[in-house]
Amino acid sequence: MSRLIVVSNRVPVPDKRGTAPAGGLAVALKTALEARGGLWLGWSGRSCGEDEIGPLTSVKEGNIEYALTDLTQQDVEEYYQGFANRVLWPICHYRLDLAEYGRREMAGYFRVNRFFASRLLPMLREDDLIWVHDYHLIPLAAELRRQGVRNRIGFFLHIPWPAPDVFLTMPVHEELLKGLTEYDVIGFQTVHDRENFADCLARQGLGKRLGTTRFMVGEQAFTAKPYPIGIETDEFAGIARRASETTLHRRMLQSLDGKALIIGVDRLDYSKGITQRIDAFETFLTRHPDSQRHVTLLQITPKSRSEVPEYEAMQRTVAEQAGRVNGALGTVDWVPIRYVNRSLRRPALAGLYRMAKLAMVTPLRDGMNLVAKEYVAAQNEEDPGVLLLSRFAGAAQELKEAVLVNPYDVEGTAEAIARGLAMPLEERRQRWQGMMATLRENDVFAWCRAFLDDLSGTARTTAPSAAPPKTAGYRMTLDPEGTRRHRL
Numbered sequence: 001m002s003r004l005i006v007v008s009n010r011v012p013v014p015d016k017r018g019t020a021p022a023g024g025l026a027v028a029l030k031t032a033l034e035a036r037g038g039l040w041l042g043w044s045g046r047s048c049g050e051d052e053i054g055p056l057t058s059v060k061e062g063n064i065e066y067a068l069t070d071l072t073q074q075d076v077e078e079y080y081q082g083f084a085n086r087v088l089w090p091i092c093h094y095r096l097d098l099a100e101y102g103r104r105e106m107a108g109y110f111r112v113n114r115f116f117a118s119r120l121l122p123m124l125r126e127d128d129l130i131w132v133h134d135y136h137l138i139p140l141a142a143e144l145r146r147q148g149v150r151n152r153i154g155f156f157l158h159i160p161w162p163a164p165d166v167f168l169t170m171p172v173h174e175e176l177l178k179g180l181t182e183y184d185v186i187g188f189q190t191v192h193d194r195e196n197f198a199d200c201l202a203r204q205g206l207g208k209r210l211g212t213t214r215f216m217v218g219e220q221a222f223t224a225k226p227y228p229i230g231i232e233t234d235e236f237a238g239i240a241r242r243a244s245e246t247t248l249h250r251r252m253l254q255s256l257d258g259k260a261l262i263i264g265v266d267r268l269d270y271s272k273g274i275t276q277r278i279d280a281f282e283t284f285l286t287r288h289p290d291s292q293r294h295v296t297l298l299q300i301t302p303k304s305r306s307e308v309p310e311y312e313a314m315q316r317t318v319a320e321q322a323g324r325v326n327g328a329l330g331t332v333d334w335v336p337i338r339y340v341n342r343s344l345r346r347p348a349l350a351g352l353y354r355m356a357k358l359a360m361v362t363p364l365r366d367g368m369n370l371v372a373k374e375y376v377a378a379q380n381e382e383d384p385g386v387l388l389l390s391r392f393a394g395a396a397q398e399l400k401e402a403v404l405v406n407p408y409d410v411e412g413t414a415e416a417i418a419r420g421l422a423m424p425l426e427e428r429r430q431r432w433q434g435m436m437a438t439l440r441e442n443d444v445f446a447w448c449r450a451f452l453d454d455l456s457g458t459a460r461t462t463a464p465s466a467a468p469p470k471t472a473g474y475r476m477t478l479d480p481e482g483t484r485r486h487r488l
C-alpha cells in the first residue's frame with residue numbers, strides 16, 4: 001500500500017491545555033488518518049520572523065507522523081487571515097459583501113502555497129499518495145507539478161463551491177480553477193458543489209466534460225466527484241452513552257431542573273447563522289409564552305479566526321444579542337440563553353447533545369456541518385431528540401429526515417422549534433432511524449476509503465509542463481533544501 005501524505009492548513013495539534021482546535025476538518029481527518037496511518041503536513045499554528053523559520057517539527061502520535069511548519073507573521077496575515085479567510089471563505093459562502101480582495105494578500109496566498117510545496121518536496125517518495133485539503137491550499141498541486149512531482153495528488157474541498165456568477169467575481173478565479181485541474185481527483189461535499197464547479201469550467205471555456213465525474217483540460221484528465229464527509233458514527237454514539245455517567249452531565253441535568261434543552265454548537269462564524277438562530281428562538285418564546293421558563297437554549301460558540309475583523313465584530317454582536325434576549329425575557333430563576341464562548345471537548349459535547357431535546361443547526365451556508373451528524377449519533381434511540389437543519393448545509397443533502405428549515409425565515413424557524421419540541425415519540429424515532437442508517441453507511445472511514453480508492457485507481461495521463469506558469473506576476477525560487485524563499 002502506498003504511503004499516504006495528508007496536507008492541510010489546520011492540524012489538530014493539542015495546545016498547552018491539551019485542547020485541539022474546534023473545526024470539522026481536523027476532527028474528521030484525524031479520525032480517518034488514525035485508521036490508516038501516514039504523514040500529516042500542516043501549519044504548526046505558530047508565527048515567527050522570516051529568519052526564524054526552522055526545520056519542520058516532527059511529532060509522532062500512534063501511527064500518524066505530524067510534520068509541522070511555522071509561518072511568518074506576514075504569511076499568516078496575507079495567506080490565512082487575508083486571502084483564505086477574507087476572500088475565499090466569504091465568496092464560497094456567498095458573502096460577496098464581505099470579500100476584501102487585495103493583491104498583497106493574493107500574492108501571499110500563492111507564496112505560502114509554494115512554501116508548503118517546498119516543505120513537502122524533500123520528504124516525498126515516488127509512490128506516495130498526496131491528499132490536499134481545503135481552500136487554503138488550492139494551488140499546491142500546481143506548485144508541486146512545477147517542481148516535477150508526478151505522484152497522484154487528490155484535493156478535497158470542505159466548504160461549498162459557489163455558482164459561477166459568485167465565483168467569477170474573484171479576480172484570480174482563472175488561476176484557481178486551472179490550479180484545481182492539476183489534481184487527479186477533486187472531491188466536493190455535495191453533487192451541488194461539483195455541478196457548480198463544472199459550470200465554472202464550462203463558463204470559462206476550460207476543457208470538456210467526458211462524463212458525470214470525468215473532465216479533461218488540455219491533455220490532463222481528472223475526476224471531480226462528491227464525497228460527503230462523515231463522522232465515526234458508532235464510536236461517537238458510544239461516547240455519548242457513556243457521558244451520562246460524568247459529573248458534568250449530572251450537574252447540567254440538575255441545573256436544567258426539568259427544562260427542555262435546545263443546543264447549538266458552532267464556531268463563531270458569520271456563515272453559521274447564529275444571530276438569525278437567536279432571533280428565531282426569541283420569536284418562538286414570544287409567540288409561545290407558555291414555553292417561557294420551560295425551555296433553555298445552550299449555545300456553545302468557541303471563538304474562531306479572531307484576528308479577522310468580521311469575526312472580531314461578531315463576538316460583540318452575538319454576545320450583545322444574547323444579553324438583550326436574556327434581559328428582556330429572563331426571570332430571576334430562568335435564563336433563556338446560556339451562551340458559552342469557549343471550546344468544549346468532544347466527550348462533554350456528546351453528553352450535551354444527548355441531553356438536548358432539539359438541536360438547531362442553522363447555518364446560512366455550510367460545506368457539510370459535522371455537528372448535525374454528531375447530534376444524531378449521540379441520541380438515545382428510545383427517546384431521540386429532533387434535528388432542525390438548515391437546507392443550506394451540505395448535511396441536508398443526506399439527512400433528509402431532519403426538520404429542514406430556511407434560516408433566513410426567522411418566523412418559519414421559530415415555528416419549526418415549536419413543532420420539534422412537540423413532536424410525538426414515534427415520529428422522532430422514525431426520523432432518527434432514517435438518519436442513523438445514513439450515518440452508519442457513510443461514516444468517516446467510508447468517506448476516506450471512497451476518496452483514496454479513487455485516487456489510488458487513477459493514473460496521470462500527461463507529463464508536467466516544463467515552463468512554470470505565471471501566477472499573477474509572482475514567482476519564488478527554492479534552495480535545494482526547499483526551505484529558503486526569495487521573491488523575484
Ligand SMILES: O=P(O)(O)OC[C@H]1O[C@H](O[C@H]2O[C@H](CO)[C@@H](O)[C@H](O)[C@H]2O)[C@H](O)[C@@H](O)[C@@H]1O
Pocket residue numbers: 010021022023024025026028134135158159229304305366367368369370
Ligand atoms: O481552521 P480554522 O480556520 O480554525 O477553521 C476550522 C475549519 O472550518 C472549516 O470546516 C469545514 O470542514 C468541515 C468538515 O469537512 C465541514 O463540515 C464544514 O462545513 C466546513 O466549514 C474549514 O473548511 C476548515 O478548513 C477549517 O479547519
Ligand SMILES: O=c1ccn([C@@H]2O[C@H](COP(=O)(O)OP(=O)(O)O)[C@@H](O)[C@H]2O)c(=O)[nH]1
Pocket residue numbers: 021022023024025027265266267300302342343344345346349368369370371372374
Ligand atoms: O466546543 C466545541 C465546538 C465544536 N467542536 C467540534 O468541531 C467540529 C465542528 O465541525 P463542523 O463541520 O460542524 O463545522 P466547522 O467548524 O468545521 O465549520 C465538530 O466535530 C465539533 O464536535 C468541538 O470539538 N468543541
